[in-house]
Amino acid sequence: MKIIVEGLDIKDAIATVGRIATTRNVNPILEGIKLTAKDGVLTLSATDLEIYVQKKIRADVKQEGEIIVPGRLFSDYLRKLDASQVSIASDGESVVITHGDNVCKFQCLPVEEFPDIIQLDAKPHFSIKSEDFRDLIAKTTICASTDDSRPVLRGVLCEIAKDTLTAVALDGFRLARIEKTISSHLGETKVIIPARSLDEVKKLCGEENGEVNIIIQNKFFQVNVAGTTFASRLIEGEFINYRQIIPSSFVSDVVVERSAFENAVERAGLLVRSDKVNLVTLKIADKFVTVTSNNEIGKINERVPSNLSGKDLSISFNAKYLFDALRNIQAGFIKLSLTGDHSPAIITSAKDGDFLFLILPVRMS
Amino acid sequence: MKIIVEGLDIKDAIATVGRIATTRNVNPILEGIKLTAKDGVLTLSATDLEIYVQKKIRADVKQEGEIIVPGRLFSDYLRKLDASQVSIASDGESVVITHGDNVCKFQCLPVEEFPDIIQLDAKPHFSIKSEDFRDLIAKTTICASTDDSRPVLRGVLCEIAKDTLTAVALDGFRLARIEKTISSHLGETKVIIPARSLDEVKKLCGEENGEVNIIIQNKFFQVNVAGTTFASRLIEGEFINYRQIIPSSFVSDVVVERSAFENAVERAGLLVRSDKVNLVTLKIADKFVTVTSNNEIGKINERVPSNLSGKDLSISFNAKYLFDALRNIQAGFIKLSLTGDHSPAIITSAKDGDFLFLILPVRMS
Numbered sequence: 001m002k003i004i005v006e007g008l009d010i011k012d013a014i015a016t017v018g019r020i021a022t023t024r025n026v027n028p029i030l031e032g033i034k035l036t037a038k039d040g041v042l043t044l045s046a047t048d049l050e051i052y053v054q055k056k057i058r059a060d061v062k063q064e065g066e067i068i069v070p071g072r073l074f075s076d077y078l079r080k081l082d083a084s085q086v087s088i089a090s091d092g093e094s095v096v097i098t099h100g101d102n103v104c105k106f107q108c109l110p111v112e113e114f115p116d117i118i119q120l121d122a123k124p125h126f127s128i129k130s131e132d133f134r135d136l137i138a139k140t141t142i143c144a145s146t147d148d149s150r151p152v153l154r155g156v157l158c159e160i161a162k163d164t165l166t167a168v169a170l171d172g173f174r175l176a177r178i179e180k181t182i183s184s185h186l187g188e189t190k191v192i193i194p195a196r197s198l199d200e201v202k203k204l205c206g207e208e209n210g211e212v213n214i215i216i217q218n219k220f221f222q223v224n225v226a227g228t229t230f231a232s233r234l235i236e237g238e239f240i241n242y243r244q245i246i247p248s249s250f251v252s253d254v255v256v257e258r259s260a261f262e263n264a265v266e267r268a269g270l271l272v273r274s275d276k277v278n279l280v281t282l283k284i285a286d287k288f289v290t291v292t293s294n295n296e297i298g299k300i301n302e303r304v305p306s307n308l309s310g311k312d313l314s315i316s317f318n319a320k321y322l323f324d325a326l327r328n329i330q331a332g333f334i335k336l337s338l339t340g341d342h343s344p345a346i347i348t349s350a351k352d353g354d355f356l357f358l359i360l361p362v363r364m365s
Numbered sequence: 366m367k368i369i370v371e372g373l374d375i376k377d378a379i380a381t382v383g384r385i386a387t388t389r390n391v392n393p394i395l396e397g398i399k400l401t402a403k404d405g406v407l408t409l410s411a412t413d414l415e416i417y418v419q420k421k422i423r424a425d426v427k428q429e430g431e432i433i434v435p436g437r438l439f440s441d442y443l444r445k446l447d448a449s450q451v452s453i454a455s456d457g458e459s460v461v462i463t464h465g466d467n468v469c470k471f472q473c474l475p476v477e478e479f480p481d482i483i484q485l486d487a488k489p490h491f492s493i494k495s496e497d498f499r500d501l502i503a504k505t506t507i508c509a510s511t512d513d514s515r516p517v518l519r520g521v522l523c524e525i526a527k528d529t530l531t532a533v534a535l536d537g538f539r540l541a542r543i544e545k546t547i548s549s550h551l552g553e554t555k556v557i558i559p560a561r562s563l564d565e566v567k568k569l570c571g572e573e574n575g576e577v578n579i580i581i582q583n584k585f586f587q588v589n590v591a592g593t594t595f596a597s598r599l600i601e602g603e604f605i606n607y608r609q610i611i612p613s614s615f616v617s618d619v620v621v622e623r624s625a626f627e628n629a630v631e632r633a634g635l636l637v638r639s640d641k642v643n644l645v646t647l648k649i650a651d652k653f654v655t656v657t658s659n660n661e662i663g664k665i666n667e668r669v670p671s672n673l674s675g676k677d678l679s680i681s682f683n684a685k686y687l688f689d690a691l692r693n694i695q696a697g698f699i700k701l702s703l704t705g706d707h708s709p710a711i712i713t714s715a716k717d718g719d720f721l722f723l724i725l726p727v728r729m730s
Contacts (some may be wrong), residue, residue, distance in 0.1 A: 070662065074635065075663065076635050077632060077635055077636075080628060080631055080632045081632075094663070100668075101668035102666060102667045102668055104632070104665045104666065105663050105666075106663025107662055209660070266445055267442060267445050267446075267469070270438060270442055270445070270470070271469075296439065297435065297471050297472025298438070298459070298470050298472055299471070300442075301469065303466035303467055
């Protein structure tokens with residue numbers, strides 16, 4: 001293999017591909033980046049066997065070929081270059097990177113051990129506005145579980161029905177649901193996408209506008225963004241029947257200013273952040289929601305003006321879950337809908353909104 | 366005690382004082398911040414028994430008194446406030462912080478267990494421009510040892526003679542020396558100031574211009590910056606006789622562009638960063654300095670244009686030490702002065718400069 005590439009192109013490519021390759025892995029071949037030079041194009045690929053990422057850049061291909069380079073070293077070295085043109089040449093055993101008068105040579109990894117990169121060539125199953133997709137990811141992945149004991153909870157359920165994508169994540173303590181309009185789809189379906197893969201897709205989308213086309217095929221999903229093909233294994237299994245968890249009738253609705261409430265919860269949470277449960281209690285009454293926390297160190301009492309319809313009540317939450325929900329909402333005012341002192345609470349925008357957070361209260365002994 | 370203070374004033378004060386108090390400490394009283402209210406002033410104090418810091422802010426003192434509050438909780442709580450006025454009241458047992466409709470109460474720590482805060486009232490021993498002092502600290506503290514086995518090496522030697530402050534730090538592998546003009550002094554002296562204390566003083570100085578007045582008295586040094594009194598214990602003992610370490614005649618002088626050389630050393634260092642010694646070799650010849658590294662993974666070869674007077678030679682260094690020196694120099698071109706393949710090298714500005722870095726080579730087996 002022998003190619004010449006633009007310094008900026010290859011730096012941009014490793015910024016995307018390198019993140020997947022350089023994850024510390026039990027299998028050293030997965031720390032490699034595959035370089036494939038053919039037909040005026042250099043393709044960089046990496047995988048951790050859950051995520052498969054591939055990016056193509058223009059290259060002056062003097063000699064075709066494919067090699068596996070050590071991912072972290074290759075990425076870090078190229079990131080530090082200020083050269084406009086970089087030459088990459090390899091006999092398969094080692095790779096030589098030349099820029100100006102400088103030469104860097106390292107051992108390649110065995111190309112035959114590198115796994116095949118998944119790449120779906122089906123028609124997109126649906127399309128969604130890039131900003132809607134980012135918003136959907138930000139609101140759901142925070143509620144996905146990080147615990148491996150129930151693999152489906154590490155994912156986000158994506159349900160397509162009519163012209164709507166409904167995304168749901170839950171971890172046994174809280175749930176997020178968000179609905180977005182999609183512009184075309186090939187039929188109703190349900191898939192569970194790993195939360196981690198969605199967080200990577202969000203980084204890939206950056207601040208771009210436009211549409212994201214999503215392919216779903218053979219236990220994989222794939223998006224193509226800015227010259228990058230990003231595929232991820234889907235999580236197999238049956239998701240929790242979340243509909244039966246979300247209550248539909250409430251004893252009290254209370255409207256509060258979001259940022260004032262978020263700050264009050266954050267401050268009250270400070271006192272109990274080292275406690276086993278970060279317990280804060282909300283006393284909901286006509287003109288104020290009072291957020292309190294207390295332990296042997298002290299007591300915090302924060303009042304936020306509110307507007308109640310329904311009965312007064314008192315309910316306790318893990319401050320972290322409440323804070324996570326509040327800081328991921330863009331609305332000026334939120335509505336907290338309550339079903340009782342010891343039963344789930346729902347947070348939505350006070351105006352119409354496309355999302356819903358559900359939080360289970362902590363039962364006080 | 367009962368006082369009312371401005372939100373911005375107290376936030377600013379805890380940003381300075383809180384950093385010393387919230388250091389995790391074996392003695393819980395040292396995690397406290399002392400509040401003293403008297404004569405229209407609130408004084409906040411903290412210490413870790415090496416550094417003593419004290420800041421005064423205006424306060425509406427309704428009732429005088431002094432209390433110890435838990436440092437981290439107090440700091441974090443106040444940092445999150447957006448109130449313009451904060452009331453702080455205490456009966457000595459607990460402290461109550463009120464802002465708007467909100468109340469926070471926590472247990473105080475026992476005031477009698479809090480150590481006396483060192484505060485020197487002597488005349489300043491010398492004065493130095495704030496920007497010179499920051500530059501001196503930045504260049505020397507990186508070379509101080511972090512190892513406790515020789516306490517003097519954890520400090521920076523500050524020697525005052527004539528109108529010059531000479532600061533020196535060394536850790537057995539490298540040495541930094543910098544000289545700054547001082548504007549007045551009470552006599553020649555030598556003290557060893559802990560590098561950590563100097564780094565804290567540098568943060569305190571921020572971007573301010575003007576003069577810093579330094580008091581030296583009874584095994585302590587003290588600066589007063591922006592309403593803050595900062596005292597630190599000096600390190601006792603005899604510093605290494607550094608003068609005999611610094612060579613004065615050289616076999617070769619080579620001049621290179623600093624940033625190109627820094628980048629070359631950084632890139633060559635990447636390959637060997639996980640090795641036991643981060644070894645890079647410089648081949649010094651007429652038109653180029655060649656920076657190389659190599660191990661079983663690969664080989665990096667970087668060429669930097671140079672201007673040599675003297676003989677060609679080859680010398681190896683720990684890449685980290687070389688990089689640390691180069692990135693702390695503001696000069697466009699640096700001069701590397703060499704005494705041989707296996708003896709100390711000196712880095713200075715190619716033009717006149719007030720600093721010198723010395724690095725010991727690594728002997729190749």
